[in-house]
Amino acid sequence: MNLQAKRMKELFGYAATLTKEQGPVVMAGRAAGFFKRRFLGKRARYLPSAKALAAQRAADTSDFPVISILTPLYNTPRPFLEQFLDSVQNQTSPRWQLCLVDASDEAHPEVGQLVQARAAKDPRIVYRKIENGGIAVNTNAAARLATGEYLALADHDDVLAPHAIYCMGKALAHTDADFAYSDEALFRKTPAGAHVAHFKPDYAPEYLMAVNYICHLAVFRRSLFEAVGGERPECDGAQDHDLFLRLIDEMQRTDPKAKPLHLAQVLYYWRVHAASTSGGTDAKPYVQAAARRAVSDHLAATGRQGRVEDGLFPGTCHVVWDLPEPGPLVSILIPNKDHTDDLEKCLHSLYAKTFYDNFEVIVIENNSTDPATTAYYKTLPQRYDRCRVVGFNGSFNFSRINNFGRKFAQGKFLLLLNNDIEIIRGDWLTQMVAEASQPGVGICGAMLYYPDDTIQHAGIITGLGGYAGHSHKYHKRGGSGYMFRLATVQDFSAVTAACLLVRTAVFDAVGGMDEAFTVAFNDVDFCLRVRDAGWRIVWTPYAELYHHESKSRGSDEEDPAKKARFAKEQARLYEVHGREGILRDPYYNPCLSLDYEDFRESGDLRRLKDPQ
The missing domain is CATH 3.90.550.10 (Spore Coat Polysaccharide Biosynthesis Protein SpsA; Chain A)
Known part of the structure; x- marks a missing residue:
């Protein structure tokens, strides 16, 4: 039996079981989702409904913490910067502050001009011109402008989903978490044309050592960021990966069971272009060495003995753990x-x-x-x-x-x-x-x-x-x-x-x-x-x-x-x-299909349309 036939047989077998156990209505819904996913486009697939966004704008968010968004600027193309600023100012929750530090060179004065014009009309936007010290130094400079209880990291060429601050603020207010992260989607021109989402698992410590799967949107207490000393310049290229590991180490220093909170919502749109890491680490070759440094320092900080090597693919790491000689029986x-x-x-x-x-x-x-x-x-x-x-x-x-x-x-x-x-x-x-x-x-x-x-x-x-x-x-x-x-x-x-x-x-x-x-x-x-x-x-x-x-025993099917x-x-x-x-497997995202083993998206993304 070829692979396609085998998959079809398994699919119809599952359909029959689902119909028997949960009824034809559930089965019809799954089937509709399948055909929608298979044959229809994905335009605006991850955005909430207009009704959900309107409800968020009308909601009382006064008990939500203020989230200060840290964004270093450097020669940012005007269309990218305008899209980014629009995405922040159009948030459904007003509980944000945007901290922008501008390291652009003299040939790009329009970056500062554009931001200062916005800041003059919106006091939540804070701007400062700085010398370029690299991404970690610049991010730390943005953090010094922050007054919010929480900080968020956002790149100058990306876009926040309109409900990002609302969803994060609500989750943090209700859980009092120190660190939270969301899912994200990649896009080229506009978020409405996002072509793939990164649907992540809940906190997975071994996976995080191997690759920075958390990425965007990451939000954490300002006091926690300050306690670890902010981002480290020696890990530029993997500075966020390094930061996340150190934030978690600090959280677990006092509470070994502490872990980041995962919101299974697409709250961030990551632009794909030639110079971005979303296009692969080949765009920034120093990322690999920085990632090894970040993981090695994490091992040293937690007292674990191992050697960090490049993983099987660029952007990944592999820890070769020390074993005694002889090893255990x-x-x-x-x-x-x-x-x-x-x-x-x-x-x-x-x-x-x-x-x-x-x-x-x-x-x-x-x-x-x-x-x-x-x-x-x-x-x-x-x-x-x-x-x-x-x-x-x-x-x-x-x-x-x-x-x-x-x-x-x-x-x-x-x-x-x-x-x-x-x-x-x-x-x-x-x-x-x-x-x-x-x-x-x-x-x-x-x-x-x-x-x-x-x-x-x-x-x-x-x-x-x-x-x-x-x-x-x-x-x-x-x-x-x-x-x-x-x-x-x-x-x-x-x-x-x-x-x-x-x-x-x-x-x-x-x-x-x-x-x-x-x-x-x-x-x-x-x-x-x-x-x-x-x-x-x-x-x-x-x-x-x-x-x-199946060589040990026969097939059960007949x-x-x-x-x-x-x-x-x-x-x-x-x-x-x-x-x-x-x-609900914590190491598998609820927006991924339960019908296939290949991590394709679920046909039912209602959770994204209505984050309530």
Whole structure:
């Protein structure tokens, strides 16, 4: 079956399930959204309705904090500057101050003239001419003009959404957050023609170390900005990335659980042109070195030991964590029933290619019927060091089998591994152990490919298809993915148990795997319970393996008993974690589709049209 046919089959299958469970009205709404997204244009797609904007203008915002917008100017083209100033002055909330510092050269006096003419009519606009000290120095100069309780960063060639100050002000007034950020959209000429949005996850610390996904619009307390000393000139090019890391470090110094607030609204329009970083870091080559400096200093400030390298794509970083020698013992649990060819391929690649050598292998035998399997098992201890077989006699239950195997494990870490996995990169286990050893991390998952080098697993997103799905499934190997999410170490709510590394202490603390999930969703449930216990789940693209999926057991699609069991486990997922707990994954934006794994926009963007 080709890829398109497979996707269509999955889509119609999901449509049938949605109609049965939630009714034809919900299904019709999803279908309308799909066709709107597929066949209609995106003009003004992210702007609120006129009714919503009018309601904001009429609202009492006197309890909202004043937000001082910091914007350095430098030879700004007049059309860009006029659009920017208009976007600020046309805000639906009046609770703003615009702090402009002008480092333009003598050949561009019109920049100051234009701004001073506006400032003469609007006292909320504050202007000062300065010498050019670079973006960080200039931003700090703008901050010294600020009187608002909060500061916001905006570039001189970009545009604020008309409801940016209203939405931020309302959120800050109601939550008293120290730091908040929103989604953004890219545009070339006018915001009405925005061609793509950056729909971001909630705060994701590992992802933020790898790339500055927060960007715009970022708003934070002025006192917090002053406490960290403002922006640092030595990180020019990645000064905002550096600032965000230091702001969060300062927040967590007194409250380790503190984190930025994410508003899933497009509140900022980022202009794409030849000299902007929105067009790629090739426009500013020094960005890469500055980003490495920012992350390295963050590691030093938080006492973490690692080396920061360039990531897989420009604009990204990769932290290579220090590990002791030898590393902690890893107990690899491999359930198996017959299929010795698959198991042999798995073990051979494991022992032949893996650089990390402090591991033991526990093959969990589950009711094999082929006499040759028993003979094969007898050869394993002699052929593969630290490998043994333990017998599990119950019916197939993936959760129970792994819980049984854990009883024989001596390692500080457990690696749940399918018998149809084949190693690609020799440092795969080194990378996983290093990530899972970091403070606060309980689980690490890997990049898994189908044998045709398309992606099988790059993290699990809850809510996809109504329950859970794999990020970027079927994408070709080697891409960067949505906002570099195929190419950076990052946070997820869950990862597949086909290759899942977990601290043994964490496994035990949550009671292992829930044996009521016999086949499906056991890994999702397990990861969610670990997450809810306060641990983070991390996925790394630097651990690469092949997964010969479905070789261990047959397809469930045509077997009525298996379909009934699958439906029961779907229902249990909702029972245990709540429907909203599944459909709202904090590491996936609510404006992205739940029907596809490729991070396309949802057909239903009503939240953007009516921010109420």
